[in-house]
Amino acid sequence: MPAGSAERLFRRIDALRDDLVDLTRDLIRFPTVNPPGEGYRECAEYLGRRLAASGFAVDYPRALGAPGDSDRYPRVNVVARRDGGRPGRTVHFNGHIDVVEAGHGWTVDPFAGVVRDGRVYGRGACDMKGGIAASVIAAEAILAESPDFAGAIEVSGTCDEESGGFGGVGWLARNGWFDRSKVDHVIIPEPLDVDRVCLGHRGVWWAEIEMKGRIGHGSMPFLGINAIRGMAAFLSLVEGELLPDLARRQTRMPCEPPGARSATLNYNSIHGGLAEPRDETLPAPVVADSCRLVIDRRYLVEEDFAAVKGEILALLDRVKAGTPGLDYRLDEIMTFQPTMTEPDAPVVKALDHYIHRVLGKPSRHIASPGTYDQKHITRHGSVIDCVAYGPGILDLAHQPDEYVVIDDMIASAKIMAAAALTLAGGASS
Numbered sequence: 001m002p003a004g005s006a007e008r009l010f011r012r013i014d015a016l017r018d019d020l021v022d023l024t025r026d027l028i029r030f031p032t033v034n035p036p037g038e039g040y041r042e043c044a045e046y047l048g049r050r051l052a053a054s055g056f057a058v059d060y061p062r063a064l065g066a067p068g069d070s071d072r073y074p075r076v077n078v079v080a081r082r083d084g085g086r087p088g089r090t091v092h093f094n095g096h097i098d099v100v101e102a103g104h105g106w107t108v109d110p111f112a113g114v115v116r117d118g119r120v121y122g123r124g125a126c127d128m129k130g131g132i133a134a135s136v137i138a139a140e141a142i143l144a145e146s147p148d149f150a151g152a153i154e155v156s157g158t159c160d161e162e163s164g165g166f167g168g169v170g171w172l173a174r175n176g177w178f179d180r181s182k183v184d185h186v187i188i189p190e191p192l193d194v195d196r197v198c199l200g201h202r203g204v205w206w207a208e209i210e211m212k213g214r215i216g217h218g219s220m221p222f223l224g225i226n227a228i229r230g231m232a233a234f235l236s237l238v239e240g241e242l243l244p245d246l247a248r249r250q251t252r253m254p255c256e257p258p259g260a261r262s263a264t265l266n267y268n269s270i271h272g273g274l275a276e277p278r279d280e281t282l283p284a285p286v287v288a289d290s291c292r293l294v295i296d297r298r299y300l301v302e303e304d305f306a307a308v309k310g311e312i313l314a315l316l317d318r319v320k321a322g323t324p325g326l327d328y329r330l331d332e333i334m335t336f337q338p339t340m341t342e343p344d345a346p347v348v349k350a351l352d353h354y355i356h357r358v359l360g361k362p363s364r365h366i367a368s369p370g371t372y373d374q375k376h377i378t379r380h381g382s383v384i385d386c387v388a389y390g391p392g393i394l395d396l397a398h399q400p401d402e403y404v405v406i407d408d409m410i411a412s413a414k415i416m417a418a419a420a421l422t423l424a425g426g427a428s429s
């Protein structure tokens with residue numbers, strides 16, 4: 001893009017500062033808390049009305065049948081599209097409208113959109129209504145400065161990212177909204193710091209393991225099969241063999257914090273034996289015939305998912321073989337595959353270029369330790385040129401007194417607008 005057009009775009013965004021702040025405050029005032037998924041329709045329609053007034057064609061796809069979708073809590077998404085005056089490529093800005101509950105420890109009203117000291121405060125200010133507002137302003141600035149732009153711009157506000165995205169981007173991706181024939185580049189303005197481009201995230205596998213023994217009298221444990229001992233045997237294999245092995249597996253993904261650059265396994269919960277009585281009565285003397293464990297395995301782009309499962313099953317089989325009569329069950333709860341966009345992909349190069357230009361320092365590439373909606377776009381949709389980039393400060397997400405810095409929103413809006421205009425026109429910087 002010629003230098004003069006970028007400067008005009010940047011001046012336009014500077015002039016929209018008050019509008020950007022008002023939009024952020026308005027979005028925060030919708031208490032779109034998930035769960036249960038409060039106020040999605042109202043928030044989606046607010047965004048839709050705004051974008052329609054700017055010349056976008058607006059759809060409200062509802063994720064019927066998605067987890068949590070009901071007439072009381074409908075999973076209403078908004079997708080807006082504006083075609084430019086010439087053929088080109090489609091750039092899509094996607095933000096989730098849901099927020100986690102406010103929790104305790106706030107010194108301001110979490111849903112008032114308080115402005116103080118150059119910041120907007122509120123639940124979702126950082127994660128990620130500030131990012132949505134910055135992307136809307138970026139899109140509107142493009143239309144105002146280059147109404148004849150090549151390609152198309154899409155903006156979506158989607159549900160349920162905080163609970164896996166099945167009622168939002170997951171549903172849209174499975175229903176063709178992120179097909180490569182329609183969308184070329186996706187920017188998700190999640191809060192990962194204004195000078196960092198997030199290339200992707202590790203994979204997740206959650207599973208529940210139950211050791212199954214045989215009940216017996218507590219005074220004669222040798223006549224039963226204790227499932228807790230079976231689980232202990234499994235955990236000792238995990239501790240002694242698997243965890244050291246996982247720690248040695250390092251990824252080329254630039255995960256932050258660096259501890260997340262190896263494969264990890266967490267024990268989410270464990271329950272064994274009969275439930276303890278809650279009243280004055282004493283527990284019964286029995287051999288525990290059941291012990292359940294939920295594991296959270298985070299795996300790397302370099303790892304094969306079948307092998308990730310296989311190494312757990314192999315340890316369980318060894319425990320089972322060592323204790324006649326002991327058995328186990330493994331139920332898979334949730335799986336998300338890892339995803340990583342290459343550092344030289346067009347969307348990364350375009351953002352890198354304008355981060356350097358606007359902020360005066362080189363951009364940094366990171367990958368996220370946890371997942372976000374990119375997995376749906378690249379794995380169930382077919383758009384591979386996708387990253388997260390936005391104004392929020394990563395460490396503030398989900399905290400009390402969450403805020404977004406207004407200067408960061410302005411900077412990221414400039415960076416997103418210039419990168420999008422460049423990408424839509426087909427160039428990489």
Ligand SMILES: [Zn+2]
Pocket residue numbers: 096127128161190191
């Ligand atoms: Zn988020």
